[in-house]
Amino acid sequence: MLDHGAPPHNGGPAAPHSEGPGMRLMRRKPVERLVAEGGHGEGGTLRRSLGLWQLTMISIGATLGTGIFVVLGEAVPKAGPAVTLSFVIAGLTALFSALSYAELAGTIPVSGSSYSYAYATMGELIAWVCGWCLMLEYGVSVAAVAVGWGEYLNELLDGTIGVTLPAALSAPPGDGGVFNAPALIVVLLAMAFLLGGARESARANTVMVLVKIGALVLFCAIGVQGFRSGNYENFMPLGMAGVSAAGATLFFSYIGFDAASTAGEEAKNAQRDLPRAILLSLAIITALYVLVAAVAVGAKPWRQFTDSEAALAQIMREVTGQSFWGTLLAFCAVIAIASVVLTVLYGQTRILFAMARDGLVPKVFARVSPRSGTPRANTLIVSLFCGVLAAAVPLGQLADATSIGTLFAFALVNIAVVVLRRSRPGMPRSFRVPLSPLLPALGFGFCLWMMGSLSTVTWVVFGVWMAVGLVFYFLYGYRRSRLAAPAPSEAK
Numbered sequence: 001m002l003d004h005g006a007p008p009h010n011g012g013p014a015a016p017h018s019e020g021p022g023m024r025l026m027r028r029k030p031v032e033r034l035v036a037e038g039g040h041g042e043g044g045t046l047r048r049s050l051g052l053w054q055l056t057m058i059s060i061g062a063t064l065g066t067g068i069f070v071v072l073g074e075a076v077p078k079a080g081p082a083v084t085l086s087f088v089i090a091g092l093t094a095l096f097s098a099l100s101y102a103e104l105a106g107t108i109p110v111s112g113s114s115y116s117y118a119y120a121t122m123g124e125l126i127a128w129v130c131g132w133c134l135m136l137e138y139g140v141s142v143a144a145v146a147v148g149w150g151e152y153l154n155e156l157l158d159g160t161i162g163v164t165l166p167a168a169l170s171a172p173p174g175d176g177g178v179f180n181a182p183a184l185i186v187v188l189l190a191m192a193f194l195l196g197g198a199r200e201s202a203r204a205n206t207v208m209v210l211v212k213i214g215a216l217v218l219f220c221a222i223g224v225q226g227f228r229s230g231n232y233e234n235f236m237p238l239g240m241a242g243v244s245a246a247g248a249t250l251f252f253s254y255i256g257f258d259a260a261s262t263a264g265e266e267a268k269n270a271q272r273d274l275p276r277a278i279l280l281s282l283a284i285i286t287a288l289y290v291l292v293a294a295v296a297v298g299a300k301p302w303r304q305f306t307d308s309e310a311a312l313a314q315i316m317r318e319v320t321g322q323s324f325w326g327t328l329l330a331f332c333a334v335i336a337i338a339s340v341v342l343t344v345l346y347g348q349t350r351i352l353f354a355m356a357r358d359g360l361v362p363k364v365f366a367r368v369s370p371r372s373g374t375p376r377a378n379t380l381i382v383s384l385f386c387g388v389l390a391a392a393v394p395l396g397q398l399a400d401a402t403s404i405g406t407l408f409a410f411a412l413v414n415i416a417v418v419v420l421r422r423s424r425p426g427m428p429r430s431f432r433v434p435l436s437p438l439l440p441a442l443g444f445g446f447c448l449w450m451m452g453s454l455s456t457v458t459w460v461v462f463g464v465w466m467a468v469g470l471v472f473y474f475l476y477g478y479r480r481s482r483l484a485a486p487a488p489s490e491a492k
Contacts (some may be wrong), residue, residue: 001134005046005048008407011384017078020422022123024124024243024478024481025123025125025478026123026124026125027123027126027483028120028121028122028124028125029116029119029120029124029127029358029483030120031107031108031120031420031427032425033110034108034110034116034119034120035108035110037108037110037357038110038111038264038265039265039266040357040368041357041367041368041375042356042363042366042367042368043355043367043368043369044368044369044370044373045086045368045369045373045404046196046198046265046266046368046373046374046375047197047199047205047266047373048265048266048267048268049197049198049199049202049266049268050199050202050266050267050268050273051267051268051269051273052055052272052273052276052277052280053206054199054202054203054205054206055260055263055267055274055277056204056260056276056277056281056284057202057205057278058202058205058208058214058259058260058263058346059107059207059256059257059258059259059260059277059278059281059282059339059343060209060281060284060285060341061205061209061256061259061339061342062256062257062259062270062340062343062344062347062456063253063254063255063256063257063259063281063285063340064209064213064256064285064288064339065145065256065336065337065339065340066214066252066337066341068216068289068292068312069312069329069333069336071158072292072296072305072312072424073305073306073311074249074303074312075249075250076246076297076305076307076311077238077302077303077305078238078245078246078249078295079238079242079243079245079246079247080235080236080237080242080297080302081231081235081236081237081302082233082235082236082237082242082243082246082296082298083243083246083250083293084290084293084294084297085236085243085304086243086244086246086250087246087247087286087289087290087293088245089243089247090248090250090251090253090254090285091254091282091286091289091290091449092283093247093251093254093443093446094251094254094257094282094286094419095112095180095282096414096439096440096443096446097258097410097413097414097443097446097447098257098278098282099278099279099433099434099439099440099443100103100382100413100414100416100417100432100439100443101114101257101258101261101278101280101413102274102276102278102431102432103275103417103431103432103433103481104117104261104277104413104416104417105261105270105274105430106270106274106275106279106430106431107271107420107428107429107430109263109264109265109267109271109274110262110264110265111257111262111263111264111266111350111351111353111354112131112262112264112350112351112354112355112356113134113261113262113264113347113350113351114134114258114267114409114410114412114413114416115127115130115131115134115351115355116354116356117130117412117413117416117417117420118130118313118383118412118413118416120420121411121415121416121419121420122415122419123424124360124481124483125473127167128360128465128469128473128477129356129408129412129469129470130408130409130412131351131360132407132465132466132469132473133405133408133466134348134351134405134409135348135351135352135405135410135469136405136462136465137402137405137406138345138347138348139260139348139382139385139410140346140349140385140389140402141344141391141402142187142264142344142345142386142390143183143187143386143387143389143390144184144343144390144402145181145337145340145341145344146184146187146337146341146386146387146390147180147181147183147390148337149173149334149337149338150170150180150181150182150183150328150370151184151318152164152188152303152333152334153182153334154170154182155246155327155330155333156327156331156334157328158327159305159323159330160161160168160326160327164385165181165182165380169181169334170182172393173330173360173390173392174390178390178430179391180390180391180392181247181391181392183387183390184342184387184390186337186338186386187345187383187386187387188383188387189342190338190341190342190345190383191345191379191380191384191387191440193205193342194342194345194346194349194374194379194383195372195374195376195380196372196374196378197372197373197374198263198266198374199354199472200372201342201401204342204344204398205339205342206212206356206374208335208336208338208339209339210241211332211335211336212332212333212335212336212339213288214332215328215329215332215335215336216291216292216333217290219292219295219296219312219315219316219329219344220291220292220295220319222284222316222319222325223296223298223299223312223316223319224295224298224299225296225299225319225320226298226299226300226318227295227298227299228298228299228316229298231297231298231299231300231301231302231406237293237302241285241378244357248450248453250289250365250404251450252403253284253289255403255406256284256340256343257278257281257282257285258278258410259277259343259344259346259347260274260278260281261274262346262350263346263350265350266350271428271430272430273299273432275430276431281328281486282285289469292312294310294492296311296312296315299315299318299319300315311423312329312418313325313326313329314326314330316329323379331413338431345379345382345383345386348382348386349375349378349379349382350375352365352375352382352433353365353366353375353378354376356378357482358481358482358483359475359477359480359481359482359483360476360480360481361477362476363474364377364381365377365381366378369485373421386393397451403450403454403458404451404458404459404462405465407448407451408447408451408462409445409451410443410446410447411443411444411448411451412448413443414440414441414442414443414444415438415444417433418436418437418440419439421436421437421491
């Protein structure tokens, strides 16, 4: 619920400038200082140019991608026609964390997303851990999604001109190729848009989002012509266990709704628009997912979904009897995945921008071009790293680890909203999580449940990643943290 009559800020405690090692690890960054530094980088400032529409499209762009185009073939055999219920359950699970994100984004409207929220509530070490998880969520997932883009590009080329790229140029070493050129190309294209400015990138993303929403609406319009009510008989053939199993799989189709929170320092009215963008994007995505699933199962008996990665294209071909529609859907998938690469890459650069401003990573990531108002060096470094990773490294289990990093960050956000409510109850909040702390507790519990369902190998990869991150923090971030220095307003 919106809260327009909240009392003014309580005076936040200033960060002490000399503490023991243990106290430095637990030191919190005052909310007032986080907000005051918003937009300011090395040599320039970010430009506030994004409204509610663009912010909503950023979250939809980061979420609505490969998931809905490939997920039905995996989820329907687990739940049967009740896969529509699985989508609702997964959406409710995401909603618990989305509510916490919405409150914190409206209260602390900065680029660091959950990293900054943790810094304000749980201290520097937890903030670093959260930021390191976000690097796993955003950075590695850019590479993983880029690899998927190359696969759909080959399908599109095959359906239009009858040729495909040779394996040597469309797969990394270890997967039968030498260099995945399409994966590198899509990352470089996203980089070019980002270097042009946040407004220009948002415009390009909006066009791509509208294309992929249009593709799903078109699928529903065609698929409903083959709808058979008999396909819904025996609605829950595998019981509630099957519905839950499919829901756990489908949850990862919702990851990305938090992308708008990384645009907090480039939003025109961040406190008002960020909560609305997060919740509106999740509502649109959930409605699309449920509608597409309902039409798909109505048009094709659930037992005929056999882990196909092109279930939607198959249904369109079967209903119309023409291959054209499958090719059209492949084209839309190419657009959809490119939009995910663009928005997720944007989120990664802004999180690193916030961490660099705090001194926890090298300050080159906080440099802002006065001409474009963008962190150019940051964008170039991150894009090249992700592009080379996608082109040259078989991601395998490392890509799966993005899910556990995301869930860990979500869990911390649910804790942070409760902590800030208790430590700073008088802060103005443009949105409040209803039924707090119950709903944040449910969000935290669901995140832990999802993490527990992941494989042992994923946990091992996550453990190694976190160990590397802690080594980097104690060798670099712990020594260079700027929180020990007075804020600019305090130094005057």
